[in-house]
Amino acid sequence: MEEKGTENGTAAMAACYQRFDPAAYLQYNYTPPRADFEREDSIVPWKLACLHRAFSEGDVSGELLVDIGSGPTLYQVLSGCEVFNKVLLTDFLEINRQELRRWLQDETSCSMDWTPYLQHVCKLEGRSPSAWIEKAAKLRKVITDILPIDVHRSHPLGPDILPSAGADCLVSSFCLESVSPDLAAFTRALGHIGRLLRPGGHLLLIGALEESYYLGGPGVKIPVVPLTEAQVCASLKENGYTLIRLEVYTLPQDMRVGVDDVTGVFFVKAKKD
Numbered sequence: 353m354e355e356k357g358t359e360n361g362t363a364a365m366a367a368c369y370q371r372f373d374p375a376a377y378l379q380y381n382y383t384p385p386r387a388d389f390e391r392e393d394s395i396v397p398w399k400l401a402c403l404h405r406a407f408s409e410g411d412v413s414g415e416l417l418v419d420i421g422s423g424p425t426l427y428q429v430l431s432g433c434e435v436f437n438k439v440l441l442t443d444f445l446e447i448n449r450q451e452l453r454r455w456l457q458d459e460t461s462c463s464m465d466w467t468p469y470l471q472h473v474c475k476l477e478g479r480s481p482s483a484w485i486e487k488a489a490k491l492r493k494v495i496t497d498i499l500p501i502d503v504h505r506s507h508p509l510g511p512d513i514l515p516s517a518g519a520d521c522l523v524s525s526f527c528l529e530s531v532s533p534d535l536a537a538f539t540r541a542l543g544h545i546g547r548l549l550r551p552g553g554h555l556l557l558i559g560a561l562e563e564s565y566y567l568g569g570p571g572v573k574i575p576v577v578p579l580t581e582a583q584v585c586a587s588l589k590e591n592g593y594t595l596i597r598l599e600v601y602t603l604p605q606d607m608r609v610g611v612d613d614v615t616g617v618f619f620v621k622a623k624k625d
């Protein structure tokens with residue numbers, strides 16, 4: 353059960369998200385300069401490299417990968433889809449789940465062309481960029497569902513969704529800090545999602561450092577709990593994770609484009625004790 357104060361805080365966050373605009377959000381964060389595959393120091397290639405390494409270095413395996421708070425994006429599972437034969441995407445908003453469904457059903461009406469992302473990850477995998485077509489087909493094959501989720505509930509997906517042992521791996525990108533009113537709520541949410549993961553399973557967590565707000569659409573200012581590396585590590589430890597690796601990307605000036613006040617991005621690979 354949430355304490356009353358936190359309940360009000362998370363309800364206020366949920367109200368903010370009613371104005372979230374997936375197309376604008378994708379435009380702000382997943383087009384150049386933040387997603388420039390020609391630039392070594394662009395954020396998205398850095399994130400894709402972290403995910404590729406984490407999924408392909410041999411210690412991550414199993415059947416089921418769950419992406420927590422997918423939003424309207426797919427990049428976070430482009431490497432994982434080669435390791436797991438079942439991938440679940442999740443988000444709080446139907447508008448985001450619809451965006452993901454449109455891509456899965458290969459509808460031309462989706463807001464984003466993921467081809468450059470697919471091609472880039474194929475290159476990381478030592479394949480020809482033209483293998484993106486097979487990768488897209490693989491992704492459409494292994495993504496078996498797109499589910500509602502609320503990380504502030506002790507059972508974020510509700511009852512009887514996952515096998516009793518839990519998922520083999522979780523990935524979550526820019527979600528927990530953006531939906532939590534304070535550090536305590538962030539840490540609790542990390543615990544809630546941890547219950548979806550089997551002991552010995554891996555968590556790949558990407559997030560913002562020292563971010564206090566971001567634009568979820570034109571004029572849609574959404575508060576974020578500012579995190580330091582130390583706070584992220586303490587929250588992981590408090591929730592029974594062993595840190596394997598923490599990498600930090602510091603935004604160059606020209607990546608600070610006015611859609612948020614994020615100064616850095618962290619990538620965590622951790623294992624549930």
Ligand SMILES: Nc1ncnc2c1ncn2[C@@H]1O[C@@H](CSCCNC[C@@H]2Cc3ccc([N+](=O)[O-])cc3CN2)[C@@H](O)[C@H]1O
Pocket residue numbers: 366369372381386395396420421422423424443444445448501502503504526527530531560563566612614617
């Ligand atoms: N209670 C909930 N449980 C689960 N998910 C929930 C809940 N409430 C909302 N959601 C769901 O979570 C949301 C996930 S999108 C959150 C955006 N995070 C901040 C943004 C992202 C970003 C991206 C890229 C870069 N960069 O430097 O390249 C920086 C940044 C920093 N700003 C959204 O999908 C919502 O629908």
